Amino acid sequence: GAGVSQSPSNKVTEKGKDVELRCDPISGHTALYWYRQSLGQGLEFLIYFQGNSAPDKSGLPSDRFSAERTGGSVSTLTIQRTQQEDSAVYLCASSSLGGSQPQHFGDGTRLSIL
Amino acid sequence: GENVEQHPSTLSVQEGDSAVIKCTYSDSASNYFPWYKQELGKRPQLIIDIRSNVGEKKDQRIAVTLNKTAKHFSLHITETQPEDSAVYFCAASIGSGNKLVFGAGTILRVKS
Numbered sequence: 001g002a003g004v005s006q007s008p009s010n011k012v013t014e015k016g017k018d019v020e021l022r023c024d025p026i027s028g029h030t031a032l033y034w035y036r037q038s039l040g041q042g043l044e045f046l047i048y049f050q051g052n053s054a055p056d057k058s059g060l061p062s063d064r065f066s067a068e069r070t071g072g073s074v075s076t077l078t079i080q081r082t083q084q085e086d087s088a089v090y091l092c093a094s095s096s097l098g099g100s101q102p103q104h105f106g107d108g109t110r111l112s113i114l
Numbered sequence: 115g116e117n118v119e120q121h122p123s124t125l126s127v128q129e130g131d132s133a134v135i136k137c138t139y140s141d142s143a144s145n146y147f148p149w150y151k152q153e154l155g156k157r158p159q160l161i162i163d164i165r166s167n168v169g170e171k172k173d174q175r176i177a178v179t180l181n182k183t184a185k186h187f188s189l190h191i192t193e194t195q196p197e198d199s200a201v202y203f204c205a206a207s208i209g210s211g212n213k214l215v216f217g218a219g220t221i222l223r224v225k226s
Contacts, residue, residue, distance in 0.1 A: 031212045042203065043158070043216040050212060091157070100146030100207040103214060105157040
């Protein structure tokens with residue numbers, strides 16, 4: 001079946017604009033994660049959705065960042081009033097339910113703030 | 115909270131040699147330890163994982179060992195090939211849940 005799909009693959013925007021990044025997880029996966037990866041760096045956890053539970057937002061760097069997951073499937077990560085330090089690759093991953101399960105990543109969205 | 119440290123940050127080996135990457139974790143309740151390979155500009159891909167009820171797992175040229183007492187786990191790649199060149203990330207679960215904490219990554223270069 002299809003893997004994790006993210007869109008857009010690249011996004012260039014001006015400082016101060018809002019952006020929306022989309023993630024379509026693997027069908028049937030109930031857990032969904034957002035990470036940020038700056039150039040040459042590791043994976044920084046942002047937010048985690050598990051089924052109908054309240055999301056774990058502990059990794060969001062500021063209140064300019066928010067995410068939602070509608071209908072337990074597609075998720076949108078929104079960054080308001082973008083800053084240059086928001087430039088990074090935003091990766092989405094999904095996993096199935098049941099204890100610790102492998103996370104499968106999308107190709108990411110490369111966000112560039114001018 | 116959970117902390118995962120990964121060493122070395124860069125590793126260069128000659129083609130055909132073995133490569134070993136080591137990680138330590140802090141949460142004694144962690145029970146799941148995956149390894150990801152990320153080629154330049156590509157998504158991280160799961161290459162092998164291990165759960166806390168086993169000490170070693172092997173898949174062709176790749177093996178992972180886990181020492182729960184010492185809270186460290188290692189990735190072993192034998193007979194390295196140029197296509198093994200990539201960044202490798204280890205990760206550990208937070209307790210028995212789905213959330214992972216990742217190491218900082220190791221850049222592996224295999225010289226032919």
